[in-house]
Amino acid sequence: MINAALQHAARQHDSHQAELFDFLRLPSISTDPAYAAPTAATADWLAERLTAAGLENVRVIPTARHPLVYADWLHAGPDAPTVLIYGHYDVQPADPLELWDTPPFEPQVRDDYVYARGAADDKGQVYIHVKAAEAYLRAAGRLPLNVKFLIEGEEEIGSANLRAFIPHNRDLLAADSALVSDSAILGPDRPALVYSLRGNCHVLLDITGPSRDLHSGTYGGSINNPLNALGHLLAKLKNEFGHVMIPGFYDRVRPLSLEERELLAQFPISETEWLAQTGAPALWGEPEYTLVERIGARPTLDVTGMWGGYIGEGSKTILPSAAHAKISMRLVPDQEPAEIAALFEQFVRDTLPPSVRATVRVGGGSRAALIDRDTPPMRAAAAAYETTFGRPPVFMREGGSIPVVTDFGDQLGLPTVLMGFGLPGDRIHSPNERFYLPNFHKGIETSIRYLALLAAQSAADPA
Amino acid sequence: MINAALQHAARQHDSHQAELFDFLRLPSISTDPAYAAPTAATADWLAERLTAAGLENVRVIPTARHPLVYADWLHAGPDAPTVLIYGHYDVQPADPLELWDTPPFEPQVRDDYVYARGAADDKGQVYIHVKAAEAYLRAAGRLPLNVKFLIEGEEEIGSANLRAFIPHNRDLLAADSALVSDSAILGPDRPALVYSLRGNCHVLLDITGPSRDLHSGTYGGSINNPLNALGHLLAKLKNEFGHVMIPGFYDRVRPLSLEERELLAQFPISETEWLAQTGAPALWGEPEYTLVERIGARPTLDVTGMWGGYIGEGSKTILPSAAHAKISMRLVPDQEPAEIAALFEQFVRDTLPPSVRATVRVGGGSRAALIDRDTPPMRAAAAAYETTFGRPPVFMREGGSIPVVTDFGDQLGLPTVLMGFGLPGDRIHSPNERFYLPNFHKGIETSIRYLALLAAQSAADPA
Numbered sequence: 001m002i003n004a005a006l007q008h009a010a011r012q013h014d015s016h017q018a019e020l021f022d023f024l025r026l027p028s029i030s031t032d033p034a035y036a037a038p039t040a041a042t043a044d045w046l047a048e049r050l051t052a053a054g055l056e057n058v059r060v061i062p063t064a065r066h067p068l069v070y071a072d073w074l075h076a077g078p079d080a081p082t083v084l085i086y087g088h089y090d091v092q093p094a095d096p097l098e099l100w101d102t103p104p105f106e107p108q109v110r111d112d113y114v115y116a117r118g119a120a121d122d123k124g125q126v127y128i129h130v131k132a133a134e135a136y137l138r139a140a141g142r143l144p145l146n147v148k149f150l151i152e153g154e155e156e157i158g159s160a161n162l163r164a165f166i167p168h169n170r171d172l173l174a175a176d177s178a179l180v181s182d183s184a185i186l187g188p189d190r191p192a193l194v195y196s197l198r199g200n201c202h203v204l205l206d207i208t209g210p211s212r213d214l215h216s217g218t219y220g221g222s223i224n225n226p227l228n229a230l231g232h233l234l235a236k237l238k239n240e241f242g243h244v245m246i247p248g249f250y251d252r253v254r255p256l257s258l259e260e261r262e263l264l265a266q267f268p269i270s271e272t273e274w275l276a277q278t279g280a281p282a283l284w285g286e287p288e289y290t291l292v293e294r295i296g297a298r299p300t301l302d303v304t305g306m307w308g309g310y311i312g313e314g315s316k317t318i319l320p321s322a323a324h325a326k327i328s329m330r331l332v333p334d335q336e337p338a339e340i341a342a343l344f345e346q347f348v349r350d351t352l353p354p355s356v357r358a359t360v361r362v363g364g365g366s367r368a369a370l371i372d373r374d375t376p377p378m379r380a381a382a383a384a385y386e387t388t389f390g391r392p393p394v395f396m397r398e399g400g401s402i403p404v405v406t407d408f409g410d411q412l413g414l415p416t417v418l419m420g421f422g423l424p425g426d427r428i429h430s431p432n433e434r435f436y437l438p439n440f441h442k443g444i445e446t447s448i449r450y451l452a453l454l455a456a457q458s459a460a461d462p463a
Numbered sequence: 464m465i466n467a468a469l470q471h472a473a474r475q476h477d478s479h480q481a482e483l484f485d486f487l488r489l490p491s492i493s494t495d496p497a498y499a500a501p502t503a504a505t506a507d508w509l510a511e512r513l514t515a516a517g518l519e520n521v522r523v524i525p526t527a528r529h530p531l532v533y534a535d536w537l538h539a540g541p542d543a544p545t546v547l548i549y550g551h552y553d554v555q556p557a558d559p560l561e562l563w564d565t566p567p568f569e570p571q572v573r574d575d576y577v578y579a580r581g582a583a584d585d586k587g588q589v590y591i592h593v594k595a596a597e598a599y600l601r602a603a604g605r606l607p608l609n610v611k612f613l614i615e616g617e618e619e620i621g622s623a624n625l626r627a628f629i630p631h632n633r634d635l636l637a638a639d640s641a642l643v644s645d646s647a648i649l650g651p652d653r654p655a656l657v658y659s660l661r662g663n664c665h666v667l668l669d670i671t672g673p674s675r676d677l678h679s680g681t682y683g684g685s686i687n688n689p690l691n692a693l694g695h696l697l698a699k700l701k702n703e704f705g706h707v708m709i710p711g712f713y714d715r716v717r718p719l720s721l722e723e724r725e726l727l728a729q730f731p732i733s734e735t736e737w738l739a740q741t742g743a744p745a746l747w748g749e750p751e752y753t754l755v756e757r758i759g760a761r762p763t764l765d766v767t768g769m770w771g772g773y774i775g776e777g778s779k780t781i782l783p784s785a786a787h788a789k790i791s792m793r794l795v796p797d798q799e800p801a802e803i804a805a806l807f808e809q810f811v812r813d814t815l816p817p818s819v820r821a822t823v824r825v826g827g828g829s830r831a832a833l834i835d836r837d838t839p840p841m842r843a844a845a846a847a848y849e850t851t852f853g854r855p856p857v858f859m860r861e862g863g864s865i866p867v868v869t870d871f872g873d874q875l876g877l878p879t880v881l882m883g884f885g886l887p888g889d890r891i892h893s894p895n896e897r898f899y900l901p902n903f904h905k906g907i908e909t910s911i912r913y914l915a916l917l918a919a920q921s922a923a924d925p926a
Binding site for chain 2: 030031032033034092093096156157200202209210211212213214215216217218219220221222223224225227228231233234235236237238240242274278279280281282283284285291294295298299300302303304305306307308309310311312313314315316317318319320323324326328330353354355356357363364398399400401427428429430432
């Protein structure tokens, strides 16, 4: 069965790629209300492809915002395990558009990479598993185990509606393990399994002062300037070495054990490589932690956007009435997003002077995830990677967030495997996002092998 | 002659107002290249009006950017004095447009105020003198003294081209005193003579970090964020009490004498009034100086615009590649704009860490002006105000800048009179800028009287 599926996938290289490009042409930007219609259309497109792949019970499930797409194939027999395959069809905004070499929603191939928004995050990765399931169903008429697909349209905005859906749909989503491909490996031939994800807490901060923009000459020096006040606040939120200064922020952060620090120290990423990837003039961060620890094991606070006053051509001599900042805090186990948001708001209230006012709006949050590295699905994933890539995977902590992974554990009791196929230079969330096409095909092979290994584990050891 | 002119002006109230409204309809936004054509058209319109008023040698003088408008009437005889009347036809940008109650370039009258961008700054004020000169020429066929008009289109962007023009055109601009109406009085019946203006030094600051926007999860904590770095820099540039922290910034600032502090203490502006005007939650500024001193006698540093990262709807989890700020420093005597710009740039270089890079662009500057309060033109102005308003003027320091006033003194040796007709609530540089129309007409009367008094002074005391 597995060989028939692998052969089928090999024959379909071109059509698989063509379908992926169709997927990439759909501008499913979840955060921007202007893209609500194409985001819904993307869910419909995906449902059609799942149906065409031979999956059953295909449903586009409406939510308060962007729909979920569900499909399954449950004929492997009562003793066969069930895997819940999760991914997301929404993408980040594409701007700044002028920095793209080719338009973000017109996929183009250069040097084996396909360039498009969402290519690696996450359309290229989630589609791997759709094609792996299809290969089994077309070539063998069946899958070696039961499969459920759950693909959402709000991962880039915090997964609020999916997270509300899960506790009310435990039967629909019941499974033995979850599989998520939404991360990167270390290089084209260096597979990696992520065992930790950071959480997120997103806040919008508005600082207001005078009731209108004032003449900076007539009033400057006598009225506090919200932009200058924002500067002072930002300087107090995080010190210059990267340490967040909000009282209580680190209270729940688990100290890194010596064992884990040793494990992370083996992570094969060099500072030179990191600089080359980012183009930054120098590395930076909490001096008492290594580069790998700063990324994966420490919480952060970053301004993701900021604006106020006159930002057109030339100058305007005003004392602006308002300043705005979007702030993202990446969290580690066991920080609680709601608690962090409350601490943030309290700090803003305690810190700003009475000459300005502030509004804090919480834009959603998710807890960090820490996954047991020694579970049967993790061992199956390692074996599938090793057969396909010729090399065992390394274990790594990932600095990004996949909000729903914590819910799979807490709400559904599922161990999750984070089996990535992206590369570090994929520029996810940045202009010129790309995905390495040879690993799209290797991903389909890895998925085919993983599903067989999961099924075999269960047959060998019926728990 | 003076009575004939006053009577003529009184009869022309409606036509004067209608012409002012035509002037206000022209969107002469000097800072924005998109408005270059309407700005040039405004100069042409003004030249036509000066010709129609009976002035001679009317010229639209091209510069590297926006033209100067010149006109004169020089038939008062060799012993009569000459006054150089200066003003500007350019205006500030109108945005944020959504905060205007009526469109900025469609003047509308409500409660005796005309609402339009440039109504008070400076179209309404400069046009007063055009109509005063016209009143003499129409009613009496002559003026009591020689008059030269010099009206520029770059005051809101630093007057660079006019300031380059002055030293090469000393003969054209030769006069005995200068008259400028581009400031506010204290209330509808409370005239004021400004004897000090702040200077300005404008800089644009770009801070760059990574070569592209990065994923805030993957890279956050290991790469410095230019927006956070900008926050730290802003916090260091000016402390929370309003004290600028750039070394050397205050080196040339003259200490306020006890006498001047006593004079300023008599300035009839209350903190309550200042709060009402600005709508700010509280007053603010250097604690060791009074409100009036903070505005007029102390230099400041204000961010006038700031932007970076994702500023669209929703959120985008990026670590942005760049942060930008426009900064205006208001200067007092004897600060030198070029020196201040150099100190600013040095401070930025010394302060920013090696993990980000900065570019500082100097956007122009002007020195502060300090005017002798006891000169014959100042006495004539006080008398003209008192006759028209029934009350003598107070002397005040103005926080704003009129760059060319220092050049009138340094380059042309002219004492300048700053005879304002605006009101504190005119919202210059803000949405809903307005001008109090009764004072437009009183301004014309004041100007008619001032020109006669200047001429009489000279006749009484031929120096």
